[in-house]
Amino acid sequence: MSTSLLRVGIVGSGGIAAQHAIGWNAYPQYATIAALAEVDTARAEAFSLTHTGGSAAVYPSLEAMLAADAVDVVDICLPHHLHTEAVITAAKAGKAILCEKPLCTSLADARAIKAAVEENGVTLMSAHNQVFQPSLIEARRLMASGVIGKPFLMRSIETFRNQSYDPFSYAQLPPSGPRGWRTDVKSAGGGELLDTGYHSTYRLLALAGADKPVEVTGFLSRFHLADWPTEDTGQVTIRFASGAVGEILTSWAFDVDGARQFEVSGSLGALGGGATFVSHQIYGWQNANRREIPGTHTFTAEIGQFIKVVREGASNPADLDMAVRVLQVIKAAYLSAKLGQTVSLPDDPTADPVPGKGPATPWDVDVLDDVLL
């Protein structure tokens, strides 16, 4: 195990970088924010003052930061279309990498990232912060204990009414708003499903554990953001190799009652939960057993795990294959919505989804001719 302090370089000094800075600053015995790379250097200077008392050096680009040999870890907090190049540049420099979601915006880019990470033997973790939500960890513990039996249905929900991108809030559109890049599919790489939907997708895969997604059907809508170029809402149905069915509901148009983020129904019982609670109910019980579970600053928990991965080789809950699998499911949902048909997922997460049904599963049902009439 290394005993030296990890020198961290954060790339991009925007909204999420501030959350990461809180996380890094929680582990002063292991890491220090040594440098910031940011095109808007005034923004980075202010960020450095706020989060490091001005001690983090500011560079105008990732390349300049790497040339100064200022860091051991690169933390990528950039707009989506800039992730691939930044990851590959950091990998070639031999740095450990934490990258915000989505890892990248295409599976071709994912293949290039995989090649660079493997050739240079570097550690990469994707910033799947919500897998560190204590309520989700408790739900997964309950599932692993077998208390609700074999999962039949797993649902992951990530919804909110998004006011920032309201068609009447033009202050957020380019060139004035700092989130301008999100309003252009060329830089965002997709709509709500690739952005906020990334959280619901990795949460569903976390609930599914070792069960592999094999088939995807996607359904997209634009309910609220009338001027938006693509979807503000995604519904995705996924069949897993076991035959269990997954559902992703993700939206910037609406929220759900009760702030639920996940539901699982199994052979013996069901569970559900949100950011600060979990409830479960064995079939036959009159009432659900609901427990409040305090939330946590998930970015701090994520960075704590990343430090352990880098220093101790601890298990990586969002390694390259997991990050790419999330993207593959989302890309499959986009293809499915475009074609109006189900698509299947190759075993290799970097491989493109293929139109058509996936392999047969134990719980498939043959549609009888009689019921079609």
Ligand SMILES: NC(=O)c1ccc[n+]([C@@H]2O[C@H](COP(=O)([O-])OP(=O)(O)OC[C@H]3O[C@@H](n4cnc5c(N)ncnc54)[C@H](O)[C@@H]3O)[C@@H](O)[C@H]2O)c1
């Ligand atoms: N996990 C979450 O809950 C969550 C929430 C918000 C954003 N994010 C993710 O974080 C990432 C960044 O989003 P954000 O909301 O912080 O964006 P932002 O627009 O607030 O910040 C991006 C920053 O990158 C800088 N930048 C742009 N090009 C650059 C370059 N070539 N080199 C260096 N700096 C450059 C911009 O000047 C800006 O300061 C995205 O991937 C987004 O999806 C995750």
